Amino acid sequence: MRVLFDGFWWVKGPTANQTVMREFVKAWVRAFPRDEVLVAVRSRHRDDAILPATAAPVYTHLAPQAATNALELGVLAKKHHVDAVVAHNYAPLFGRSAVFIHDLLFKDHPEWFTTKERVYFAAMGPLARRADAVCTSSLTEAYRIERLEPRLRPVSATGLGVSSQLAAATARRPASLRDVRRFVLSVGRMNVRKNLGVAIEGAMLAHSVSSERPLVIVGSSEYSGAAADLPPTVKDYVADGRLVFLGRISDEELRWMYEQADGFIFVSRDEGFGLPPIEARHFGAPVIVSDIAVMREVAGPEAVFVSPNSPREVARAIDLLPARRGVHRPVGGIEHEWERCVAVIRARLDGDVGEEAKLND
Template sequence: MSRARRTPGPWRTARRRAAAADRQDAPRPAAAAGDPALGDPALGDPPRRVLFDAYWWDRGPFSNRSVQRALIHHWHERFPQDELVLAVRGGEGAVPSDLPPGARTIGTRLYPHALSNAVELGRLARTVHADVVVAHNYTPVGRVPAVTFVHDVMFRDHPEWFSRTERAYFAPMIPLLRAADAVATSSRTEADRIEGRSGRPVTPVGLGVPRTLTDAVPRPPAGIDPGLPFALCVGRLNVRKNLEAVLRAVPLSARLGPEAPLLVVGGAEHSGVAPDLPPGTDALLASGAVRLLGAIDDAELAWLYSRAAVTAFLSRDEGFGLPVLEATHFGSPLVLADTPVFRELADGLARFVPLDAPSGDVAAALDVAWGTTPDAVLRERLLARYEWDRVVERLRGLVP
């Protein structure tokens, strides 16, 4: 509440500050011959100096960190001629971990992310003489080329899923898109929503399974018997993820129970409005038919995906739905909510249940999918369509 009341002043001054910085008009220095930081033009594409929004590089919502890190690492590998500069949180003393080779950093000071991007990124781009800024959600204002990747704007369609503070924090996202040279998102479904809300053309570029997950050495979470059969749910504990629909199905399933539990991965941090768990949840937890694992690491998540008898993801809405792609990579059968974005991702590959399906129907879908093998052709087609090299190629193609 207090943060929402304090932010309007800086928002109103953002354009004035950016315009003042513009007047400095600092020229970009010429590259020295053979400068490895500027790449080898013989590689084909002209080299670019790219300032990346890396606000969530080391802390913040897990999904944000995962996407930012994967995007930047794969950009470096796919376009080694580009010079990468990461705008990281914490000022000049910030020492981020796991940087791509040759990348350098510049610190941001403002909080929250929205204010930092709008006010600071344009100035930092001029400081490092960047050719373009690649931002997440919030576009820098001022005279700087910018490509903005928007994760989703469902807060406009479903404000009831978000707290008042969250809604105030997200509010500048759509107006700031007017300053972007190009707008991208993960799915065609989400692109349609952003276009409808902003009036801007939006390019879907996809997402990919993080390499930290695919390369992890699988390890069972603490307290989980390696021989235990189980169903899996992955996602933050909030009302949008619709965990309660799966919980209501557990007592009606012929498969699920204390000897074959539902394992739930995810925490409540950065999660919005909490879910209303159905009556009987305490009894399910006490019996062991449902186990809440909280936040786990990539090795544990890889183990769970690769051994789950079925993965259920009944989220009411998503911009993309990365767990669908992750579960598919590891070969887990899927039961999904019948929503447009999930149809876009996994039509023909998953079993779908309506959002308002009776609990018995959800239980039946879980039982039918239990232990099955996804169609190999459709699985490979999905994974080939959504891989990080293709994502960064599409995104770099938007650079002005």
């Protein structure tokens, strides 16, 4: 098979989207070595796009991603005689394709998104109807998409894995944390959906959080839409040393944070999947997550579940954090997890319902 992959965010973009986009291509090359793989990279990044050795770049010129995917990917597919396109969020208007939709949260909870975001995201559903296969990360999100867009049924859940780049990174302490020895960690975009206000208020109520053991938040407001609802006293918490904002950090620094954290907090209001708790668990950090359907699905039985609306539950969970565990090594390794993801997409493109069912068993 000759396959064209959407690479709009390959060089620069939202961290989670970029991770999934890259891992799908790398896993496809490993899992299906006889396939010819092309990646549609933005022409402005042609000098910065590092692809797997056996993948070839082609270049797109339009923006934003919805325009590129809808209009250019089909043209490139025809020009390069590909058998199928694998796109993210926005399917091509014509040609054989599979589209991976990260989530339709904007339809379920429009109050968490700006007007500009809602207008832009609205094309996902109509364009997905042009695809031959629709996939997403979790069963929870698959059910949401089928409920909100019945014409897209069936939607297949691929699962996700830990970034291979993060797993291979050499851990390095962030320079700005040189005086911090112990801490509790939170990772995610600085937007209203991530519910950082409750995470912060809960941490500030915890007896075990102090200037010697602060809450450290990693993440930026880039690509974040509606701003995070932080408590008005947040500057006081920063001033007294109980709260530290690191912003966006490197994979080397993030791995160090996961490996050293006493615990990890992720009380998002909702997710399509939620990679940070999976990453934290992989590196041995005890995990506190929202008691919501998708976290029950993906966070694992050892996670501590709390109400995303209760700072007191968050505080109690922080004070009762269990000891760290060793690194979680998935059966077959991280590479195998991603290969299983793309195998679901390939099975849908091939119309192999039996193989897809076996992969999801």
